[in-house]
Amino acid sequence: MIEVQGLKKGFRSGRGRSARQVQAVDGVHFRADDGCITGLLGPNGAGKTTSLRMVAGLLVPDEGRVLVDGIDVAVDPQRALARMGVLSDARGLYPRLTARENIVYYGRLQGVSRAAALQRVEVLAEVLDMVPLLDRRTDGFSQGERMKTALARALVHDPANIILDEPTNGLDVLATRALREALRRLRDDEGKCIVFSTHIMQEVQRLCDRVVVVSAGRTVADGSVDELLQRSGQADFEDAFVHLAFGPEALAP
Numbered sequence: 658m659i660e661v662q663g664l665k666k667g668f669r670s671g672r673g674r675s676a677r678q679v680q681a682v683d684g685v686h687f688r689a690d691d692g693c694i695t696g697l698l699g700p701n702g703a704g705k706t707t708s709l710r711m712v713a714g715l716l717v718p719d720e721g722r723v724l725v726d727g728i729d730v731a732v733d734p735q736r737a738l739a740r741m742g743v744l745s746d747a748r749g750l751y752p753r754l755t756a757r758e759n760i761v762y763y764g765r766l767q768g769v770s771r772a773a774a775l776q777r778v779e780v781l782a783e784v785l786d787m788v789p790l791l792d793r794r795t796d797g798f799s800q801g802e803r804m805k806t807a808l809a810r811a812l813v814h815d816p817a818n819i820i821l822d823e824p825t826n827g828l829d830v831l832a833t834r835a836l837r838e839a840l841r842r843l844r845d846d847e848g849k850c851i852v853f854s855t856h857i858m859q860e861v862q863r864l865c866d867r868v869v870v871v872s873a874g875r876t877v878a879d880g881s882v883d884e885l886l887q888r889s890g891q892a893d894f895e896d897a898f899v900h901l902a903f904g905p906e907a908l909a910p
């Protein structure tokens with residue numbers, strides 16, 4: 658389970674006199690439960706990536722805190738991070754290594770024994786439907802094949818919590834469907850807590866048990882798709898999102 662409380666993060670942008678403060682995150686909070694897929698939905702620049710980078714311990718918040726299975730990331734980062742698998746947009750794989758070697762190598766870096774990592778590869782290859790890829794060098798892999806390998810790598814230490822930043826970026830429709838199916842299996846078969854960011858409505862509607870709407874750095878709404886439709890009084894989820902993220906006036910023709 659991941660709990661995010663009152664996160665804030667600002668950046669200084671530019672130099673000298675033209676430098677100014679950008680408030681990337683200005684009050685993001687949510688709770689993501691085990692066995693649930695939670696989507697962070699927001700427009701470009703809403704602060705989703707910055708929030709997830711703080712959750713993953715890659716950025717230190719100015720304010721607020723992140724609890725991973727009750728462990729404060731700022732207080733005990735090692736224990737908190739060991740409970741998370743993170744798939745960011747940097748999906749760097751070693752091109753000369755096979756998919757299996759990439760995954761096992763990362764497992765070793767995470768402190769997993771070679772035998773356990775090799776065993777985990779077999780399980781993940783089934784869940785992610787990538788058995789035929791395992792013994793190919795990743796050099797020349799398609800975007801979808803890279804994504805699956807990177808996801809398996811992020812999950813090799815069997816973390817209870819999975820964080821994905823815009824995971825379907827650059828994937829075609831079949832690879833996107835395969836990823837969705839993999840995330841559902843990780844939720845249903847393994848009871849994982851899954852948090853991902855996106856600005857794609859259909860993705861949220863098809864996949865999420867819970868949606869956190871982020872706008873201008875803040876959590877502005879939180880609930881299931883049906884709850885958000887009800888709360889906004891809209892029949893269409895895109896309209897509901899625009900209403901919640903930008904206010905009812907943004908829906909005017």
Ligand SMILES: Nc1ncnc2c1ncn2[C@@H]1O[C@H](COP(=O)(O)OP(=O)(O)OP(=O)(O)O)[C@@H](O)[C@H]1O
Pocket residue numbers: 668669670679680681682699700701702703704705706707708856
């Ligand atoms: N390192 C940085 N320095 C300066 N500004 C930053 C930095 N990182 C993010 N920002 C700014 O913070 C705001 C939030 O950015 P962030 O990448 O978190 O948004 P996002 O919701 O993930 O957007 P997108 O959907 O476009 O990826 C943006 O205005 C961005 O320009």
